[in-house]
Amino acid sequence: MARLAVLGAGAVGRSVIDLASEYGHTVTAVADSRGAAVDPDGVDSRDVLDRKASDGTVGDVDPETVLSAEYDVLVEATPTTLGDAEPGFTHARRALVDDRHVVLANKGPVAERYGELRELETESAGSVRFEATVGGAIPALSTLEDLGAGHVTAVRGVLNGTANFILTRMAAEGLDYEHVLAEAQDLGVAEADPSFDVEGTDAALKCVIVANVLGGEFSLADADVSGIEGIPGSALELAAEDGRTVRLIGEATRESVRVGPRLVPENGTLAVTGTRNIVQIETTHAGRLNISGRGAGGPETASAVLADVGRLTR
Amino acid sequence: MSDVEAGSGRAYTIRLELADEPGELLNALRPIAEAGGNLLSIYHERGNLTPRGRIPVEVDVECAPGRFDGVVEALREAGVNVVQAGEERYGEEVTVVLVGHLIDTDLSDTLKRFEECASASVVDVSLSAPQGTDDVSSARLRLAAEAERVSSALATVREIATEKELLVIEPQLDGGA
CATH class of the missing domain: 3.30.360.10 (Dihydrodipicolinate Reductase; domain 2)
Structure with a gap:
């Protein structure tokens, strides 16, 4: 079982939060672009998802705090951006520098800055996986x-x-x-x-x-x-x-x-x-x-994310 | 002996150019048979004149490997212009669909350039212009090319299409079936 920090609360992020416990994991931090919820013992996923649905954000805390929260695997599920692939790339870098694992659902960092990401990985005790970026539920990678x-x-x-x-x-x-x-x-x-x-x-x-x-x-x-x-x-x-x-x-x-x-x-x-x-x-x-x-969909893509989490923490 | 040879015959494609005159086709086919070639198919591209105003004709012939040179020689002796002769010259056929202002960009010029630059033969063309000829239309082309030249033929098609601002829907050569 792993502690997850989930960045991004779109369809994929929300499904990861929803399904994490079924896969034996705890979500200790979650953020969208406006706010965050952090709890080292695990956030209440129902509360977080209800809050997202009613207020449009998952919590009141500064989203940046998620990256310094206690977690084993960072799930990067913010929207894919092209070019410098930010802010996804910086999120992944921060986690690797902190020797944590990263699971990407965001295609930007692995498509646009693959070499740099792999370099960061070699210097880290953490690993990067990104099954969800190709073909949704299909175990392509x-x-x-x-x-x-x-x-x-x-x-x-x-x-x-x-x-x-x-x-x-x-x-x-x-x-x-x-x-x-x-x-x-x-x-x-x-x-x-x-x-x-x-x-x-x-x-x-x-x-x-x-x-x-x-x-x-x-x-x-x-x-x-x-x-x-x-x-x-x-x-x-x-x-x-x-x-x-x-x-x-x-x-x-x-x-x-x-x-x-x-x-x-x-x-x-x-x-x-x-x-x-x-x-x-x-x-x-x-x-x-x-x-x-x-090839798409919240629970389908989340299943690929959680499969990666399982591979990293087995 | 000749029976054995016929049985072990191989397919060859001969590309000819004929003058648009009566009797020319027959004149070209007779030497093939006389030299021991078995005619498999004749593709007479009438209405698709070469730059010199001749009619391209493609003939598929089966004969024993040792006899093929004799067939070509017989044709030349009969005064037929043999453009190309070889084993399975057009071994592959591929279909592409072109989309765009096909009429305004001179479809017949497009096809002619495919044949000239792509070393492919345009076997068949179907045009669909449901909105009339001024609007975007589509054409399906069947191209025949040598097996090893299919991808270079397609690259040429892409090049000419880009120049004429046409969209090419290429065949998926691998994995499609």
């Missing part, structure tokens, strides 16, 4: 770890549920992009500003992380990315006439990261439907592995 990065030649897949939902609906209903996007926003599948998902940025960050794990040194700027906004219904119709459909496919190797709309067989492995994700791993000795599942 731990599978890579088990296989050994040296035995993996490429990783590809559908890594953004929002884009996949839009493409699936466009093909199934013969609707155009704007129409389906509006529907996705109504359903809460797409955000009010969907650019991060539909422009391919989110999928690219995941692929950059995978490429880094494979041994490359990439950041988002190194990725060749195109999204799905410009795709008209007519393109999906032409694809369907030929037994194909379009999916936003991300592909990572040690040499390159590419994300873009691709033609895939309509009933092929990569043509997962709706918000489902798939990760396909090419190995040197074990053939091709396919793992599909839920």
Whole structure:
């Protein structure tokens, strides 16, 4: 069992707080952008979540105090930021300097400043894990770890549920992009500003992380990315006439990261439907592995976070 | 002997250019058969003239490996312009979808440049322009290329498409099935 400090109280952070005790852990500190709750004996998760729902923040304490609280594992679940990946990177650094473990749900530090983060880790008694950053509930990175990065030649897949939902609906209903996007926003599948998902940025960050794990040194700027906004219904119709459909496919190797709309067989492995994700791993000795599942969502992603916590504290 | 050879035949692709005149195609096919080649398929790209105003023709032939040179020689002796001859020259076919102002950016020029620069053959084109030709339209192209040249052909397609501000939906070559 471990003491967790949770930074960020969005869908993932809240689910971590909610599920921690079920996994045998105690949340000793929790912060969002406005406030924090700290208790060395464990905060009352019900109180914290109720407070977040009613007041919009988890507590009155200065959020900075969380980093000096008593904890074993820092769960960094603040929103992903690009470029300098702040404040997530500083949070992770502080924990490592203090010889604590870090589990990231925030993609920024591992996509944009992977080398620096790994360097900090070598000087720390703590370790960094980030299963939740790629493919939500899908155990993509731990599978890579088990296989050994040296035995993996490429990783590809559908890594953004929002884009996949839009493409699936466009093909199934013969609707155009704007129409389906509006529907996705109504359903809460797409955000009010969907650019991060539909422009391919989110999928690219995941692929950059995978490429880094494979041994490359990439950041988002190194990725060749195109999204799905410009795709008209007519393109999906032409694809369907030929037994194909379009999916936003991300592909990572040690040499390159590419994300873009691709033609895939309509009933092929990569043509997962709706918000489902798939990760396909090419190995040197074990053939091709396919793992599909839920690529986003609070409890789904929290389960990946808590799996990492378990690996660090076993 | 010849039966054994026919049984162990291999597939070859011969690319010809013919003048647009009656009897030219037959004139080109006869020497193939006479030299021991078994015709598998003929693709006569009518309406897709080469820069010199000739019609490209692609012929798939099966014959014993030792006889292929004789087939090509027979064609040349008959005065046929053989552009390329080799084993499974276009071994791979890939499909791409192009999206954008395809008509305004001169689709036939786009296709011609694919063939010239990408060393690929445009086998088939389907155009969908539901909003009329002034708006964004889509085209599905089937390209044939040598197996080892598929990715370089696709890179050329990307390059030309970028220049013309077209979106390319590439085939997922690995892992798709």
